[in-house]
Amino acid sequence: MxxxxxxxxxxxxxxxxxxxxxxxxxxxxxxxxxxxxxxxxxxxxxxxxxxxxxxxxxxxxxxxxxxxxxxxxxxxxxxxxxxxxxxxxxxxxxxxxxxxxxxxxxxxxxxxxxxxxxxxxxxxxxxxxxxxxxxxxxxxxxxxxxxxxxxxxxxxxxxxxxxxxxxxxxxxxxQPFAIAIRSLQREAIRLDPNWNQGRYDDEHYPEAGMSIARKLGVITYRSAMEWVGRFARIRLQADQRDDDPFGFEFQVESYLAGHARRFVRGFDPNSYLYLSRASDWFxxxxxxxxxxxxxxxxxxxxxxxxxxxxxxxxxxxxxxxxxxxxxxxxxxxxxxxxxxxxxxxxxxxxxxxxxxxxxxxxxxxxxxx
Incomplete structure (x- = not known):
């Protein structure tokens, strides 16, 4: 190709x-x-x-x-x-x-x-x-x-x-709501120790920060009506959960995690910060x-x-x-x-x-x- x-x-x-x-x-x-x-x-x-x-x-x-x-x-x-x-x-x-x-x-x-x-x-x-x-x-x-x-x-x-x-x-x-969400997304990336003032590499990549940023975005991209319609309060099967007492319990949590996994390594964190801020400035x-x-x-x-x-x-x-x-x-x-x-x-x-x-x-x- x-x-x-x-x-x-x-x-x-x-x-x-x-x-x-x-x-x-x-x-x-x-x-x-x-x-x-x-x-x-x-x-x-x-x-x-x-x-x-x-x-x-x-x-x-x-x-x-x-x-x-x-x-x-x-x-x-x-x-x-x-x-x-x-x-x-x-x-x-x-x-x-x-x-x-x-x-x-x-x-x-x-x-x-x-x-x-x-x-x-x-x-x-x-x-x-x-x-x-x-x-x-x-x-x-x-x-x-x-x-x-x-x-x-x-x-x-x-x-x-x-x-x-x-x-x-x-x-x-x-507007304030969109600015607030994007601000939290940027904060999640910047607070990840691996972000390191933008000096990360493939081995030390701010995966957790990017994951949270993406999850926040996905939550706002859809409506509450759709979240209820798709997931309601359906829980994960026992074999789909881990041993962490605060780990994922609901299907919606697993869905967001999957979305984040597909995104984080495919987008540069610094580019995300720059474009997000440009949107707020507009x-x-x-x-x-x-x-x-x-x-x-x-x-x-x-x-x-x-x-x-x-x-x-x-x-x-x-x-x-x-x-x-x-x-x-x-x-x-x-x-x-x-x-x-x-x-x-x-x-x-x-x-x-x-x-x-x-x-x-x-x-x-x-x-x-």
Missing amino acids: SDARQWFALPSPFRMKRGGELVGARLAYETWGAPSATRDNALLVLTGLSPSAHAASNAQDPSPGWWEEMIGPGKYIDTNRWFVICVNTLGSCKGSTGPADVNPATGEAYRLDFPELTLEDAANAAFELVRSLGIARLDCLLGNSMGGMTALAYLAQHPGSARRHISISTAPQA DLAEHAAAPGPGSVESVLKRLDVERALVIGVETDILFPLSQQEQIADGLRAGGTEVEFVALDSPQGHDAFLVDIARFGAAIAGFLDR
């Missing part, structure tokens, strides 16, 4: 919003479909915190992607029609330059010497990639979760750069001409998007429906033709990864109109 990833060399030096710069940085991305003669059929996907650019299978890499049922020939995002680009976020560890990569100035991994990262930096990096592909204006910019915030930063810094926008389960600014109001009440709305009004689809989930506690309504109302006030879809899916924040049929129907319908 060949690697479907492609790499784009960012302008060097690449200057960051909060100071600092990257030299010789790159973005990993994948594409599906083909650009039209006029390159007016491009759809850019910006992802949540942990996914790679491999959103779907393709000829170079037939393994299933994280949005496999959504993207492809004849699927909801039909690659017979759209030229789809998915980029791995700057600062990640899935191919794009991040804290785990070598700092050319020192010959060693950046670790905590990586410049302070914002979602505006990630957005600008993606914008440079799009320009390098000869695309003057995206037909559609799609972002979900953290990627939705990055998409808003993209549009705020480059108004009119997309004709249409699909905003999924995201936020125009980080505030669309920073792009307003004047601070104060209504700043977010004033920015949304001038994003210069013709049409938008905003999708939220009633059971999402991490990015609540009220924030999706705020995005929809702000875009509408700026003259954008907005479709707002509120789904009652029990899957909570992760519904866009699970409830493909309903999300896909909304997205396909919007793209077809």
Whole structure:
């Protein structure tokens, strides 16, 4: 199997919003479909915190992607029609330059010497990639979760750069509940002795901290309704428990542990810290001409998007429906033709990864109109 990833060399030096710069940085991305003669059929996907650019299978890499049922020939995002680009976020560890990569100035991994990262930096990096592909204006910019915030930063810094926008389960600014959860996740990693101020290795890896961080995340990605429906108070069989008097007793505990095991060694802890903090820092109001009440709305009004689809989930506690309504109302006030879809899916924040049929129907319908 060949690697479907492609790499784009960012302008060097690449200057960051909060100071600092990257030299010789790159973005990993994948594409599906083909650009039209006029390159007016491009759809850019910006992802949540942990996914790679491999959103779907393709000829170079037939393994299933994280949005496999959504993207492809004849699927909801039909690659017979759209030229789809998915980029791995700057600062990640899935191919794009991040804290785990070598700092050319020192010959060693950046670790905590990586410049302070914002979602505006990630957005600008993606914008440079799009320009390098000869695309003057995206037909559609799609972002979900953290990627939705990055998409808003993209549009705020480059108004009119997309004709249409699909905003999924995201936020125009980080809110206290989400900040609190992410703060605890970062604390769990930093308090693990093996984190060692970011100087860990494969032998001394902050596994316990990463495990707790992932479990906290998974708990918030789903709704209480789904936890009850899936696990209730079902206990593990006697032979599935260990001798620790405070060890796992319920199936839900075992489920979270399994989720964490599959994640911890596949994601760099420092990258997790940087991207998590960038999410907390994000505030669309920073792009307003004047601070104060209504700043977010004033920015949304001038994003210069013709049409938008905003999708939220009633059971999402991490990015609540009220924030999706705020995005929809702000875009509408700026003259954008907005479709707002509120789904009652029990899957909570992760519904866009699970409830493909309903999300896909909304997205396909919007793209077809």
